[in-house]
Amino acid sequence: MRKQKKRGFTLIELIVVVAILVALLLILVPRLTGFTSTAAEVQCQQTRQKVMEMYNAYQIKGEPVSIEDLLKNKDDEYFISTPKCSSGGEYSVIDIKGLVTLIKCSKHGSTLTGNVDTTPIGVRNTTMGIIDYINSLSGDEKKKIYGANYTNNTSVVEFIKNSLYNGKWPELDPGLVSAAGQGKSKMYLKMCYNNNDIKSPASKENTIVFASTKDDTSWNATMIYDFNRNCWLAPTKSSKNKNISVNNQSWNKLYTSISDWQPVEYSE
Structure with missing residues (x-):
């Protein structure tokens, strides 16, 4: 009986197999890298959260402790080991x-030790406080804290959005939006500071709190808060400007x- 010769792979078949393996690697490696990156970010967030919880617990007990001491785990008093970012981020x-x-990580952003006041007055006061704080820093300190060695409206507002609001502006109450004649649109609470005076001590006159349909760092306002009358203003059908840029004003x-926008009548 004639023996059948064992047939090996041809060059073309080998090339096809290698090409398939390369394609699979190109798909899988970024995903695995993404999973690793996400896990590290979650770990860092949890670490900062634990420090925050410890800080708040000491405040409630009436035994104030500095966050710096918690992060250094001074005298090994607060944690089993010193809080660290697994990606090497600096706290x-x-x-x-x-x-x-x-509490800021140089690689994964910030965690608040308390709640942020999202009322218009709270937003205005926070904006003014942050501007004065940033203006008090040196160029190198600014670079470290919010990524730029100068102070301008865009960089300040992006810092507020990303550090205080986790990258997403607060949404206005749908009932308020509807009462303003904006239908069912989502409206985001935002702020803007007059860039012409941003290096001077912060003032109420230069701080504008407004609402927009866009969750970004743009300046077109569909509603604006009037602090003199403590109410939101919105355009009417006959208003000349239905929206307006608040930048540098x-x-x-x-x-x-x-002047032809009208107060929004709404109560929760």
């Missing part, structure tokens, strides 16, 4: 007295442009 503290305290200048 620092941003303490804006009377407003917010942030003081309140007095802006108010002249929206």
Whole structure:
């Protein structure tokens, strides 16, 4: 009986197999890398959260402790081991007295040690406090804390959005939006500071709180808060401007442009 010769792979078949393996690697490696990156970010967030919880617990007990001591685990008193980011991120503290305290990782962002006031007055006060805080820093300190060695409206607002609101602006109450004649649109609470005076001590006159349909760092406003009357203003059907850019405007200048906007009548 004639023996059958064992047939090996041809060159073309080998090339096809290698090509398939390469394609699979190209698909799987980024995903695995992404999973690793996500896990590291979650671990870092949990670490900062534990430090925050420990800080708040000591505040409640009436035994204030500094966040710096917690992060250093001073005298090994607070944690089994010193809090660290597994990706090698550096922890620092941003303490804006009377407003917010942030635990910042150089690789994964910030965690608040408390709640942020998202009322219009709270947003205005927070914006002013952060501007004064940033202006007090050196160029190198600014670079470390919020990524730029200068102070301008865009960089400040992006810092507020990413550090205080986890990258997403607060949404306005749907009932308020509807009462303003904006239908069922989602509206986001945002702020803008007059860039022409941003290096001077922060003032109420230069801080504009407004609402927009876009969850980004753009300046077109569909609703604007009037602090003199403590109410939201919105355009009517007959208003000349249905939306307006609030960039680089003081309140007095802006108010002249929206003089035909009307107060929004709404109560929760």
